[in-house]
Structure formats: structure tokens, C-alpha cells
Amino acid sequence: ASPACPLVELWITHVSTGDALSALGKASGDVTEDGTPVALATSSARYVNHRPQCRSNDKDCMQFRMTNGQLLPGRDANFGGTQTFIETYAATVSFGVSDGTCWYLDSAFCSTFHQMKKWSTPSNVLMATRLLCFFIFASAALSLLFRCRVFGALHRRAKRKKKVGGEKSLISCSCRKRCYHIYEEAATWSVLGVTMQLVLIVCPPMVQFQIFEPCFECYDFEGAAVHEIGHVLGLGHPNTAREEVDASYFDTYGTRGDNVYNQRLAELIRYNESTCYNTWGDVRNNTPPNAEVDSTGCKRGYNDELITGCVGIRDSVMEAFTQNNPSVCLAQDDLEAIHTLYPDCELSVTEVVCYKVHMHMHMPALT
Numbered sequence: 001a002s003p004a005c006p007l008v009e010l011w012i013t014h015v016s017t018g019d020a021l022s023a024l025g026k027a028s029g030d031v032t033e034d035g036t037p038v039a040l041a042t043s044s045a046r047y048v049n050h051r052p053q054c055r056s057n058d059k060d061c062m063q064f065r066m067t068n069g070q071l072l073p074g075r076d077a078n079f080g081g082t083q084t085f086i087e088t089y090a091a092t093v094s095f096g097v098s099d100g101t102c103w104y105l106d107s108a109f110c111s112t113f114h115q116m117k118k119w120s121t122p123s124n125v126l127m128a129t130r131l132l133c134f135f136i137f138a139s140a141a142l143s144l145l146f147r148c149r150v151f152g153a154l155h156r157r158a159k160r161k162k163k164v165g166g167e168k169s170l171i172s173c174s175c176r177k178r179c180y181h182i183y184e185e186a187a188t189w190s191v192l193g194v195t196m197q198l199v200l201i202v203c204p205p206m207v208q209f210q211i212f213e214p215c216f217e218c219y220d221f222e223g224a225a226v227h228e229i230g231h232v233l234g235l236g237h238p239n240t241a242r243e244e245v246d247a248s249y250f251d252t253y254g255t256r257g258d259n260v261y262n263q264r265l266a267e268l269i270r271y272n273e274s275t276c277y278n279t280w281g282d283v284r285n286n287t288p289p290n291a292e293v294d295s296t297g298c299k300r301g302y303n304d305e306l307i308t309g310c311v312g313i314r315d316s317v318m319e320a321f322t323q324n325n326p327s328v329c330l331a332q333d334d335l336e337a338i339h340t341l342y343p344d345c346e347l348s349v350t351e352v353v354c355y356k357v358h359m360h361m362h363m364p365a366l367t
């Protein structure tokens, strides 16, 4: 932590189409298919040294404090021979405000609609719901229109003429009388039937365009915030990790980013005071054996194109950002990642706990 601010500085702002993304920005930023920024997390990090003076002198000392209050490494611990850390001391989280980027706030309500995107492609699902909506609307409207035949009572003169055998005084009919015939016919309508027809005309378009489509097409603000905070904490995208390492870095060091897991935590074994000092020692490539792989995790956006180098990932809130599967609840993969980066020597949790907050804002709020 910097001397000026002992805590991490977190700045929340907005990002618009004009902001170009560097290769590094892509690793912690999230864009639409055409490259419009949706949300970005930019961390300011630096190398810091754990200073051995800590052992004798508290003044010139820099140590990491873990979530349980313990210092890492401990005063006398040898941290695998190296004493340099990467420290994030400030971060900026930006949310997209470009034209066409919209957000909804009630994640608990809206995120259920996104599950439907797994049925087919999202555009197919959207088209199917629109067709269904139109079909219900059109059936109700046509059947109501059919009832309008009662207005025919106004000009059924020919019929009456036939009935009374052409006697003139009986043929002509006052306006009042004609209207009376309409009322009489309309009075035979079923109240329930007409109510249903009106409800089916008004409701489907409202549900479709005011509730369903904003949820379906907009981004989940809470889900995005959770994801971006994940970037601030140092997590990348598991599915696109292999294509997001800066090209020059790859040329120099020859290593790519990769999706990893923590073997110990995946086996639900907690860290204790002796094992928690080197959590990276338990980190392995890809996914645990027999892990449940997210079926859509390696797909790029909405189409069936696969992400280069992606060999299957577990469900995670850190999957490269699409609207497909927003979640405010951490997955097992996320929990392991956080416990690897921020080890807790006493109370490490190995199973995800998620309390969903219902805000009861069922009309999605939009920006």
C-alpha cells in the first residue's frame, strides 16, 4: 500500500466507444462483438519487495497482510526464496455508456431470462419470443375484430326488407333503433371472453418490449460489477487466457496465459497455518480431473466459433464477458482463485456460499 493511502484506491467511472483498448486492456476489459467497451477494470500494479528488515526494524518494513490479519510471509518465513510481490494499489472500474449499451439493475429477476440463451442462439430465442408474442396478440386482435360484426346491425336493411315483404313503413329504421340492435347483440358477449381478449392484446407486447427484451438484451450491472472487481483483484478470463497475453511478452518470455486451478482447494482441503504460505504450489494447469466443464465456456460470444486454445473451463463469473450467463454468485473456480491470491491461513472456505439479494425492482431500470 502507498504511504499516502494505506488502502486500495478504487475509482468507478464510465467508458465510451472512443476508448481504444490495448492488448493488456483486453485482458481486463470486456467488449461487445464489434469491440464496443462494455466494462473495463484497469489496475495500477507495481513490484514491491518484502524487506528482510522487518525482522529487526518495523520502520522500513513492507509486508502483506492477509485477509485474516496475518502478515505474509511471516516474520521468519521463507517465501519460496523470493521476496518480490506484485501489488495492486489502485484500480479504475469503468462501465460502458456508449449508444446501444444498456444495463439492468435487478439481477435476481433478469438473469433467469439469460438461461434461455442456451436453448439456441440468442437471436433465434429472441425471434421465437417475438413470434409467440405476435401470434398471441394477433389471435386476440382478430377474434376481437370478429366481434365487431355487431356493427352490421346498422345496415341490415336488406334483410329486414325481405322479412316484412317490402312494406315501406316497416323497412325504415331510426338510428336509435339500429343502435339498439347493436347493444342487443353485444349484450350476448361473454364478459370473461372479452376481458381475456383485451388482456391478450395489451399484455404480450408490454411484457415482451418492456420487461423481457431489456432483461434479455441489456447487461447485468451487478454481474458486471462482480466480474470487474474480479479483474481488480487480479483475475483474468479463464476462457480467453491463452489469447490475451501481450504479443511482445510472448516473444520475450515464451509463455502464454493459461487457465489454472488450485488442486488442494478443488479437493475441498482447507489451508492451515503451515500450508497457506505457498498457495501457488498447489496450482495446476487447466481444470481438475473430472471437473464439470461449462458447455458454452469456450464459445466466442453468440456464435459457435470456439476461442483459440480454450480446452474447457469450469463455470466462472470471470468468463470473458458476454450477456449470456450473468451471475452475481461466485463459482467454485472463482473461490479457488481468490483463495490462491489472497490466502487465509485459518478460515479458508472451500465451498461457495451465495446469498442472493432480492431487490423487488421487477421493472428493469435502464440507462
Ligand SMILES: [Zn+2]
Pocket (backbone or CB within 6 Å): 027, 028, 029, 030, 227, 231, 237, 318, 319, 320, 321
Ligand atoms: Zn472481463
